[in-house]
Amino acid sequence: MTEKKTDEREGDADDAKAKPSPHWYQKKSTLIGLLALTAVVSGGLAALLVNISERRVEGKFAQQRLVAVTENDTDPEKWGRNWPAQYDSYKQTALRTATKYGGHGGSETLPAQKIERDPWLARMFQGYAFSIDYRDRRGHAFMLHDQEQTKRLSKPQSGSCLHCHASVMPLYRELGGGDAMKGFEKSYEFSYQQLNQKLHDLGHAHPVSCVDCHDPGTMQLRVTRPGFLVGIAALAQSKAPVPAIPSIERWREAGRKGKYDPNEDATRNELRSFVCGQCHVEYYCATAMPLTFPWGNGLTVEDTEKFWDEAKLKNGERFFDYKHAETGAAILKAQHPEFEVWSQGTHARAGVSCSDCHMPYMRQGASKVSDHWVRSPLLNVNRACQSCHRADEKELLARVDAIQNRNHELLQRGGKAIVALIDGIVAAKGAGASETQLEPALELQRRAQWRLDFIAAENSMGFHAPQETARVLAGAIDYARQGEVVAMRWSSAAAPSAPEIEGDAGANDASTADVEAK
Secondary structure, three states, X not given: OHHHHHHHHHHHHHXXXXXXXXXXXXXXXXXXXXHHHHHHHHHHHHXXXXXXXXXXXXXXOOOOOOOOOOOOOOOHHHHHOOOHHHHXXXXXXXXXXXXXXXXXXXXXXXXXXXXXXXXXXXXHOOOOHHHOOOEOOOOHHHHHHHHHHOHHHHOOOEHHHHHHXXXXXXXXXXXXXXXXXXXXXXXXXOEHHHHHHHHHHOOOOOOOOHHHOEOOOOOOEOOOOHHHHHHHHHHHHOOOOOOOOHHHHHHHHOOOOOOOXXXXXXXXXXXXXXXXXXXXXXXXXXXXXXXXXXXXXXXXXXXXXXXXXXXXXXXXXXXXXXEOOOOOOEEOOOOOOHHHHHOOOHHHHOOXXXXXXXXXXXXXXXXXXXXOOOOOHHHOHHHHOOOOOOOOHHHXXXXXXXXHHHHHHHHHHHHHHHHHHHXXXXXXXXXXXXXXXXXHHHHHHHHHHHHHHHHHOOXXXXXXXXXXXXXXXXXXXXXXXXXXXXXXXXXXXOXXXXXXXXXXXXXXXXXXXXXXXX
């Protein structure tokens, strides 16, 4: 009996060994899990397809126009009804922004005075309205308001100044009987107050607006400012190298047919800088002649200086912006040559436009739009810088800080040098030196101030072209110290022979390299 039971147990054990356990895919729990996973994946794919479909619909209707806009619609609010994302970011230009060396200090309604922070600026501008009022900049939303409020208007100012501070094209067409270029050429004949009143009377008293950079029919970028159109055509006709503007090189190689027209010949990427270069440039803006971009010889500090040196006023005198009140030197006043300095830098040569850094792309739903909150890329490193530079934000900011600190130190050294030159000339005049005897020193003051102001007035604190700005500031300091030495000699008992003025190191224009003093 016992043996029989034992045999039965052994048989059951053998049956158990013979019957295999189910595979993982045969388990009920596994099948339930797979069904659940399939449902989740299917739901996710369905949601993705729905999202893609919605985004395609959004993209298709992203630019549906609610109102018609024309060449005479200068109020950005109307354009904002069609393009709300761009308009919302544009309105942010009314917000206060500041970096270490840029932006606006002082109160929200009254930017700080540059001439109080750097007194050498006021000394350099003696005899010119900038010695009265020269403040930090504010955003684009304030460009017309701040110009209307400046104390510089206590001195005669030309209507030409509205070229870059207002949505002025309808006013030009009004002045020119429908021809904007003719109206532009007449604008310098009006006082600022007269032309500003006409602007208000016509209902176009707005800062630079959408219509100034976009075709209202197609929304394509375009250049509208006559000053830029004339200036860039003159640059194209010159022999100056322009590696930052390949379309000019192609136009030249094709035989220089007709006149270079940025709206026909430039690439879209170039236009993303040209629309900024309509205003962020050096130009003459006063009552002696129409507003002029000095690009006939090129874009460098020497090229533009040569242009002005060869220009004549109506009375036949060599061009100057003002006579220095203390020394009598015929001075050139630089405006804000961001475009010129940018063109000499590595970013420009690499095809990086102004908009890439100051108006980087951002995502709005299914649409990719340019951020119209025009501001320093230092305030927007992720989108402005890290789309190209794969480095930590702190590292990128540190690199910029080093460049700007060095430029600022050179700028301050230049300020001290120019003050020493002015003091030296004043002392020499006190010792009896005539203007003719001091002509070499006065010429050196003109050269030194032009270079120093070229960088001081440019708003990147050297970042747009670090090596170029350092070179220009070195030249400014050198010319100032040369002039100081000349003036000091005239203060001595024996007047020296006139020295030879040494040229700029690295200048690409040999005609300005070695000029003998008269």
